[in-house]
Amino acid sequence: MGNHLAVSASGLIKNFGGRRVVDGVDIAVPKGAIYGVLGPNGAGKTTTLRMLLGIIEPDGGSRTLLGHDRPRDASDRVGYLPEERGLYPAMRAKDAVAFMGALRGLDLKTGRKRAVELLEAAGLGYAVDTKIRKLSKGMAQLVQLLGSVVHQPDLLVLDEPFSGLDPVNQERLEALILAERDRGATVLFSTHVMAHAERLCDRLAIIAGGKRRFEGTVADARGMLPMRAQYVPERDDPTIAQHLPADARHGEQGWSFEVPDGGVEQALTRLIGAGHGIAGLSIERPGLHDAFVRIVGAAGQDVANLGKAATEQDA
Known part of the structure; x- marks a missing residue:
């Protein structure tokens, strides 16, 4: 592996029950980067992460x-938060964090000290001595996350x-x-929620149908x-439609259309000449969600539910 990579993989394959769930995936995660593995549910994200970690x-x-x-x-040297969460319900929050650190070689005294600091920094200082069973699901999940970083991986x-x-x-x-x-x-994380990836990721890979369909920056996508x-x-x-590109669509906020290769000037000139004028004009690059739907849809996935799968939070 190159010295600049924390994780690399070439041609990863995994079969379960005669079905290929990961089919030749390549991954290259630069050191010090936040790297996202994106894809719809069932795309092979979790299996890929588990192979990278040596769990399977x-x-x-x-x-x-x-x-x-x-x-x-x-x-x-690794901190891992699995998709399946799990903590001992009778443990206090600070002890649960310290215990997870101990599993990675951190002594318990140092682990408890860091646990208190981490819990306070995360806004959970009031729960330091609270037993896990009395915490909400979201709070317990954060405690488990802190346990995955307490040994400073x-x-x-x-x-x-x-x-x-919750938000x-x-x-x-x-x-x-x-x-x-x-x-x-x-940091390497998987998600099917585009908003977090768009805000956080330095680079990302999009996986669909067990294959890597894209790799690059958010701007690249x-x-x-x-x-x-x-x-x-x-x-x-x-x-107005006759003066706009063929793909123009009318909605509550006016007209929307792809910017032609030559720009919007010709269309605007025609509109002004016809007396329609310009009350408002904005030009935007499509978001990561739009790129995700296009990439995954091109891979032959079920596009009908992609909008929901790409944006909704699990209950």
Whole structure:
């Protein structure tokens, strides 16, 4: 692995029950970056992460983690939040965090001290001595997340970390991810919620149908789609359509259309000449959600539910 990569994989393959769930995935995660693995539910994200961590072995391909060909050799330098959450309900919050650190080689005294500091920084100082069973689901999830960073890992791997969190705790989690990156850690997380990826990721991969369909920056993904213009006329009537590109659509906010290769000037000149005028005009690059739907849809996935799958939070 190159010295600039924290995680790399080439041609990862995994079969379950005669079905190929990961089919030749390549991953390259730069050190110190926040890297997102995106995809609809069932795309193979969790299986890919587990192969990268050495929890399960691939049926083909290779992977390297923090310089080790055998990922488990670097386990003490990794923090991991699995998709399936689980804490001992009788433990106090600070003890649960310290215990998870101890599993990665951190002594309990240091772990408890750091646990209190982390809980207070996350706005959970009042819950330091509260037993896990008395915490809400979202609070318990944050406690488990803090347990995955208490030993100050070089690599933090989070599988669908935002699932089940309310907006306040989502903000706390985003702040923690940024703080870990600023500390020097590499953060690798999976999600099907585009908003978090768009705000956080330095780079990302989109997986659909077990294959990697895209890799690059958020700007790279958004740049795959043309910009769109939103036009509001001073005088609106059906004849406007004849002066706009063929894909123009009329809505409550005016007219929307893809910006032609030559720009919008010709269309605007025609509109002004016809007396429709310009009450408003904006030009925007499509968001990551739009790029995600285009990329995954092009991969032959079920596009009908992608909008919902890409934006909704799990209950």
